[in-house]
Amino acid sequence: MIKNLFCIHTKKRGMWCPQVKKKTGMNSKAVLCILFSVAVAVICATVFVAQPVSSCYGPHVTANISATEINIYESVTVEGRVCLGLEDELNLTVRVTFVRPDYSWIDQPVEVDNETGDFSVTQELDMAGYWNVFPIYGHINDRLGVTVIDPSVDSSNPPPIVGSPFKPNMLVVTAAITTVSISAVVAVFGLRKKTRKISFLRLFIQVALVYLIFFGIFVDHEILPQPASKIPVHEFVVETEFFGVEMADGLPVPFFGCYYPCGRTVTCALWEIQTSIYPFWENTSGWGVTYNSPGYVRLAVIIGVVILLSVLLGKIFCGWVCPFGLYMDLLSYLRKAVKIPHRDFSESFNKKFHQFGYVILALLIVVSVIFASEAIVNAQLVPGTEDGGFVFQYFSAPFCQFCPMKPFCVLLESSVGLIRPEWISQVTTGDFYELGYYVTSLNLLVLGVVTVVSFFYRRAWCRICPLGALIALFNRFPPFKWVSVFRLDKVEEKCTKCGICKRVCPTQVTEVYDKKGGDVTTSNCIMCLRCVEMCPYEDALQLKAAGKTVLRSRNWLESS
Known part of the structure; x- marks a missing residue:
């Protein structure tokens, strides 16, 4: 009876009761912002009371x-x-x-x-x-x-560097020829299958780009025409310079061009962001390279390059370029080959899961700043961050100690003889081998978990990847969203709400289905274009570059 006191009887609607909104607590985003602000405030307050220390922390x-x-x-x-x-x-x-x-x-x-x-x-x-x-x-x-x-030698005309004869690793060359050839054959014959044209083309591009990203595996560093001071440890990087700032560690890119394995030509932007903050905030020399500017200047250049690349290509890096994305796609192909159906997260969990990438990104930046406190504000907040200290030796790039890409690359290259196994084990220590340079138990644990989860749940790592979150910040949020080159458009009149786009999306993005029309690209979309490929309605979904249609959905239900 009490419920009906405020109800009104109408001829058209019968008994109508006004909806009273329940009081709810603060949403998760507000709580996260408050907690993050408190953490930053505590860190800032600690800076003023912390005393500089000069102690010896081992082993180092x-x-x-x-x-x-x-x-x-x-x-x-x-x-x-x-x-x-x-x-x-x-x-x-x-x-x-x-x-x-x-x-x-x-x-x-x-x-x-x-x-x-x-x-x-x-x-x-x-x-x-x-x-x-x-x-x-x-x-x-x-x-x-x-x-x-040598004073007796004309410094303006130095003698050429002569290295030992180049002997290519035939196992690597054979593997490259085989994998690229197989992916090319799959791409060509896949054109006959209407619902796999884009997927097989994407597979070929992913495989080919792996060998371009790590092109240095075909090049012996001893024959490079440059002095040892310009050669980073076991790498063949494409050096770049922006506004007089030399990026000696290579071009920063928003995908997993991992720093640690042999032969990379570009460098993961997360590694460069972390190390530019700590330990090379003020240093003019890094690991095997010499910088012509301090870390905070390089950091500004890195962020500028990431913004530019994110605006130009956005999450296409995730769907078409990233080597670790290829690894997860291959896991999905393996799962299909053994006829095991994929699993999906619940929609509510998946949306929260996607936000975790921003948390990881914020944490790695905050932790790097804390480690660099001695260089930034002359107050060491964490023991062992001095040159040669415990943190300096083992946590200079904190995210990299947990990143699944590092052990994957290092072990893969070790299996074909590019990295000696004793090098990997020699620099690993700790009671549970949790500390080291190349591969640690922490890395292997994360890689194992990611592998198992990604076998059943498509592109699981992509949903929480901090690099993907970094791209999204500079591609899918204003003002960058307004000038981003690539976007996915939906024509409302041609959509029948069949739900195919939602079911085939590897990261379970629902906005393409939920939104009525217009720009349906979201921060969680990896631009794999599986939805465009599978949409059975002519021109309902379209990939546009600078406003011009590049790809569009086709009615594959019609007979050839």
């Missing part, structure tokens, strides 16, 4: 060199320190390796002071050019460099 080795430029046959002195713990044995030895410009080297074993952990060594340098110097303690090392000049 750090060193300095007496000069960075000398004449030939002169000597340099390397002085450093090993952090000694209570469990360390006495009479430790550090190996200091001096690598010549022609990649031959001189090893100098040096005893460490049992009380202070200090060591020192002097070496005469007998070849003109750039020398890399590595103080090595166990599985970790520091990296220094010195340029040796």
